[in-house]
Amino acid sequence: MxxxxxxxxxxxxxxxxxxxTVLPNDVISALERARDREEGPARVQLEAILRNVEIAKAGQVPIxxxxxxxxxxxxxxxxxxxxxxxxxxxxxxxxxxxxxxxxxxxxxxxxxxxxxxxxxxxxxxxxxxxxxxxxxxxxxxxxKGGGSENCCALKMLTPGLGIKGVKKAVVEHVVACGGKPCPPTVVGVGIGGGADLSLKLGKLALLRPVGERHPEREVAALEEELEELINASGVGPMGLGGKTTVLAVHVEYAHRHPASLPLGIVVQCWADxxxxxxxxxxxxxxxxxx
Amino acid sequence: MEKVLKTPIAEEEVRALKAGDVVYVSGTLFTARDEAHRVLLERGAPFPLEGLALFHCGPVVKKAGETWRVVAAGPTTSARMELFEAEFLEKFKPRVIIGKGGMGERTLNALSEVGAVYTHFTGGAGALAAQAIRGVKEVHFLEELGIPEAVWVFEVERFGPLVVAMDASGRSLYADLEKTVEKNMDQIRARIQGA
Missing domain, CATH: 3.30.360 (Dihydrodipicolinate Reductase; domain 2)
Structure with missing residues (x-):
């Protein structure tokens, strides 16, 4: 060699x-902000998560x-x-x-x-x-862990449903996953391209630091709206109820075929x-x- | 209410627990995921499981000489074990299930019938879990199933915090929450349509 x-x-x-073994700082900050706004069982979960993150870093063991x-x-x-x-x-x-x-x-x-x-x-x-x-x-x-990967999905939407259809599909899907992907999650959404590309875009969206917005204004606004809508569901940390179901939603897009509206939803656990x-x-x- | 359950855990003890309680387990805990459930049901258990805690987990372990050390051991998604769990509870009578994400109707009924609870451990908190594991007592089916799927037997001290999410009286925090979420979703859908 x-x-x-x-x-x-x-x-x-x-x-x-x-x-x-070491969780990125942007994820830790997002988890701390979530802990500060939660109470009850949701707060217990976030406190356990943050304690776990500290133990892993100090002992150099997997999170x-x-x-x-x-x-x-x-x-x-x-x-x-x-x-x-x-x-x-x-x-x-x-x-x-x-x-x-x-x-x-x-x-x-x-x-x-x-x-x-x-x-x-x-x-x-x-x-x-x-x-x-x-x-x-x-x-x-x-x-990427298996539990959250199992919550990824491809939806081939009817183009006539438009962006409202995209919002509805993302929110319904993430909410239906409940506690399975270890929320609060980071969700990567890929719109357009094709079946495979939409999912790949969803994964690429996860490479951005948590909460860093897409440079295009309309896309950034969609990210913010999706976060707000999903968090209004009440699923909460670990699906035990609470205000924080997602830490962030990141969106990427590609141009699409006129007859297709592919939507790739990639879910990443809190251990991003x-x-x-x-x-x-x-x-x-x-x-x-x- | 916060209490420590010591194995072997008695049926009355878990029947007294209510959904929402926070508990810890001390004593013996064994892991079983999909394959381990199948194998144990097919061939029987190599040691008595009654009164123990069943942990849905595929740990990260390291062997130092002849001793196994647990590096990380958080819960895996319990829903996958729904296929086996009712039968497993009836046959082996573990009193506490530890997992994440909750389980279905069949398991909820079996918990009432057999006298057991399903508890939630913070998903992904593998290092926190490993800290409560004092040692590996035994491991079964390791060669056949591999590290994550094998049946690991751990000695634990104050393993938790565990939220009782499904109790032996048929109450499930997940089912309660589902109703709240469905109500919220009606408003969310209306907001999307109206926007």
Whole structure:
């Protein structure tokens, strides 16, 4: 293995470990704000969550036993010199982190039930490659738990229902999930594109810090409205009732076919674990804990 | 009311609990997820489960020499176990179920019949849970089912806080909340249509 390959494996494994054990500050702040406005059982849940976050950070242990499926999003320059090294370093880093952190071995063969034990397998870890002009690379890690992934949904809406139809479908879906995805959740909504793209956009929307608004005014307003509507439901933390069902809703969109209105709803649990790395063209790697 | 239930937990003790109570468990707790429920029902339990706490959990564990250490052990979504739980309660009589998200009608009825409660542990609070686990007593079906699905037997001290969400008198916090949420949803739908 070349020096750069080794460095990539080690740094990526370190970032996976950080993502599993240290919750990003934007999520902690959002949880603290939620705790301050809640009372009763809802407040008990948020206090337990925040205590858990502290224990995990201090003891360098995973925040949640479901350390998720390691998922990668790589924005790489078309002239980025380490693409080949990165390609092989990603699964290697997952194996290393699974042993070292440790992460729960979460990859199961869908037909035989066999678990390789190292969080890799066919098509896993999955990487979304996003080429951009330039010579550096940016890597986003999103280890996503199974409970919240089970609450993701694709709705192929009738275009005539318009944006009201989108609002209704998002609110009804998130509310129907109740306590299952471990609320307060962060919801990524992808509108348009196509069946697969709408869900992918929903996932990409989760890479933004919690509560950071979409740069376009209409989209930002929709995010705010969806948050308010969902939180008016009363589902609350862990589905035990309360004011905070979502910490944030992030929306992304793509142009759609005139006959289709795809809506991808991606639900992320309160343990919105993320890590971010930047690789310079000279081979420097910086982990930036969001 | 906040109290500590010590295993083996007696039927009368759980029948006295009411939805909304906060409890802790000390003593022996075993994990079982989907596959473990199926296997235990098919083949019987390798140790007596009556009076113990059943935890819907797939833990993260680490082996140091011959000793297992629990790194993180929060609850998994209980709804998936609805398939098995009524039968499981009748057959094995664990007195406390620990999970998240709640369970269905069949389990609620079985809780009343058998004398057991379903309690909610904060989802994702795996590190908080691990702190209350004093040690791993046994593990079953590890080779066959893998780490998350195996039956782990833990010694615990003041494991919680656990909110009694479904009690043995047929009351479910989830069902109560569902009614409130449905009422709120009528207003929310009207707001969307009117906007």
């Amino acid at each position: 070349s020096k750069m390959s080794e460095k990539l494996v080690e740094t990526l494994a370190e970032a996976l470990g950080q993502a599993a 949640c036993q479901d350390t998720g499926t390691p998922t990668f999003f790589v924005r790489f320059g078309t002239k980025f010199p380490y693409l080949e090294e990165l390609l092989s370093a990603i699964p290697e880093a997952v194996r290393l982190a699974t042993r070292k952190v440790p992460l729960r071995p979460n990859t199961v063969h869908p037909l035989t039930g066999e678990n390789p034990g190292d969080n890799t397998g066919r098509h896993i870890p999955h990487v979304t490659w996003l080429p951009v002009p330039g010579d550096g690379a940016e890597i986003f890690l999103l280890p 674990r993320r890590a971010h790395l930047r690789i310079s063209p000279s081979g420097e790697i910086v982990i930036r804990n969001p």
